[in-house]
Amino acid sequence: MTYGRGLRGLSLATAATISLALGLVFFYAPLDADQGFVxxxxxxxxxxxxxxxCGFILGGLLAIGYLRTGERQWDVRSYVAIHMSLIFGxxxxxxxxxxxxxxxxxxxxxxxxxxxSFLIVLLLYATYQPLRFAIEDPExxxxxxxxxxxxxxxxxxxxxxAVRLAQQYVHPRILTLxxxxxxxxxxxxxxxxxxxxxxxxxxxxxxELAAKNTRAQIRALRRSLLGEESVRPLGRSAAPS
Amino acid sequence: MTVLRKDLLLELRTFETVPAMILFSIVTFVxxxxxxxxxxxxxxxxxxxxxxxxxxxxxxxxxxLFVAEREQGGFDAFLLxxxxxxxxxIAKASALFAFLVVLEVVAVPAFGLLLLGPSxxxxxxxxxxxxxxxxxxxxxxxxxxxxxxxNTRARDLVGxxxxxxxxxxxxxxxxxxxxxxxxxHGSGAPPGKWVAVLALYDLVFALLAxxxxxxxxxD
Numbered sequence: 001m002t003y004g005r006g007l008r009g010l011s012l013a014t015a016a017t018i019s020l021a022l023g024l025v026f027f028y029a030p031l032d033a034d035q036g037f038v039x040x041x042x043x044x045x046x047x048x049x050x051x052x053x054c055g056f057i058l059g060g061l062l063a064i065g066y067l068r069t070g071e072r073q074w075d076v077r078s079y080v081a082i083h084m085s086l087i088f089g090x091x092x093x094x095x096x097x098x099x100x101x102x103x104x105x106x107x108x109x110x111x112x113x114x115x116x117s118f119l120i121v122l123l124l125y126a127t128y129q130p131l132r133f134a135i136e137d138p139e140x141x142x143x144x145x146x147x148x149x150x151x152x153x154x155x156x157x158x159x160x161x162a163v164r165l166a167q168q169y170v171h172p173r174i175l176t177l178x179x180x181x182x183x184x185x186x187x188x189x190x191x192x193x194x195x196x197x198x199x200x201x202x203x204x205x206x207x208e209l210a211a212k213n214t215r216a217q218i219r220a221l222r223r224s225l226l227g228e229e230s231v232r233p234l235g236r237s238a239a240p241s
Numbered sequence: 242m243t244v245l246r247k248d249l250l251l252e253l254r255t256f257e258t259v260p261a262m263i264l265f266s267i268v269t270f271v272x273x274x275x276x277x278x279x280x281x282x283x284x285x286x287x288x289x290x291x292x293x294x295x296x297x298x299x300x301x302x303x304x305x306l307f308v309a310e311r312e313q314g315g316f317d318a319f320l321l322x323x324x325x326x327x328x329x330x331i332a333k334a335s336a337l338f339a340f341l342v343v344l345e346v347v348a349v350p351a352f353g354l355l356l357l358g359p360s361x362x363x364x365x366x367x368x369x370x371x372x373x374x375x376x377x378x379x380x381x382x383x384x385x386x387x388x389x390x391x392n393t394r395a396r397d398l399v400g401x402x403x404x405x406x407x408x409x410x411x412x413x414x415x416x417x418x419x420x421x422x423x424x425x426h427g428s429g430a431p432p433g434k435w436v437a438v439l440a441l442y443d444l445v446f447a448l449l450a451x452x453x454x455x456x457x458x459x460d
Contacts (some may be wrong), residue, residue, distance in 0.1 A: 033312065120409050124406035124425060127402050131389070131403065148389065150453055155410075162410035
């Protein structure tokens with residue numbers, strides 16, 4: 001498996017798209033009439049949240065690949081997708097909190113269903129790494145983690161349905177993700193940001209896979225060239241290798 | 242179905258898990274009484290207290306569910322037997338469901354006696370329907386999580402930590418469906434929306450658990 005192929009072009013495309021998105025955010029998109037400058041965090045926060053949720057579901061789909069084939073590559077892909085999504089998700093939660101503080105006056109608002117469902121999903125996925133770490137046998141670790149990833153991946157949309165229903169009649173929707181109430185220039189900026197963050201996710205995902213893959217190859221080469229003693233055994237780890 | 246009979250027989254003989262769950266839930270009602278400092282509760286608060294108590298009591302049962310299999314080598318014996326592996330899921334989930342029903346037969350009247358303001362009589366049929374759906378959710382998720390947790394280190398920690406977030410949608414739906422039933426001038430029927438959410442949750446996770454459970458037994 002060569003994950004390095006096309007990585008340079010992808011990195012350049014990511015950097016270009018994110019620069020373009022930032023340029024659009026600061027110089028093209030109009031200031032929001034109500035919220036002013038703070039509203040611009042929306043162009044970072046919402047794409048981060050969307051990409052991390054898609055990443056969780058992607059992790060579940062990749063885990064199906066592992067359960068079907070039993071090849072460790074699929075587990076590594078699923079693992080990297082989920083742990084990237086966790087990082088993106090935490091970043092999304094923090095930016096969301098800043099936005100909430102600035103526009104509603106509170107760091108945390110229970111009335112906003114998207115926020116609450118996001119927290120629940122994040123709490124669930126926060127147990128993914130401890131679960132992996134608690135299983136010593138690598139093969140079993142991959143299998144159980146994949147079962148978890150599939151279950152949790154199906155949980156993501158269901159959870160959003162339940163939480164949204166719970167709040168629907170309490171609070172009006174502040175923001176429709178379809179962009180229905182966004183003026184054209186804002187929507188364009190938002191879409192470019194979304195594309196930029198999605199590209200960032202894919203690039204980082206490929207980088208980490210390439211790094212993991214290379215490390216495994218080096219270990220294998222060392223072992224065959226220098227003998228068994230030259231390679232220190234891997235410690236217990238939550239990460240597949 | 243032999244596994245189910247074995248589990249029920251074991252529980253009857255040793256009398257271990259279900260009495261502990263019942264005691265736990267009654268103690269929790271007392272704790273809620275002092276924690277909330279209220280003699281009687283109703284409506285949404287009552288629905289929430291009842292649901293949360295049953296959820297935590299169920300976690301006790303979830304932790305115990307596969308312990309005997311692990312300690313006595315029951316997994317190996319089961320894998321040697323010429324039966325479908327999903328039989329284990331069905332048997333274990335049915336056993337947990339039965340435990341929960343027994344728990345509720347005692348805990349819900351106790352709740353009516355100790356904490357609930359309005360009478361328990363009129364909303365009882367609706368409450369039974371809601372709790373039955375909630376029990377299916379608890380049994381399915383509980384069995385799945387327990388099967389994951391039993392082969393990890395620190396399994397008593399892993400089970401609830403994974404299980405509770407997974408059960409939050411079921412908790413929301415159960416508490417909301419039970420709320421109008423337990424209100425002072427409540428309606429007799431649970432709100433259809435929440436019953437539908439609960440049923441959808443049961444259906445999705447039952448199918449999902451059926452699909453992935455085989456992989457948890459494969460060694």
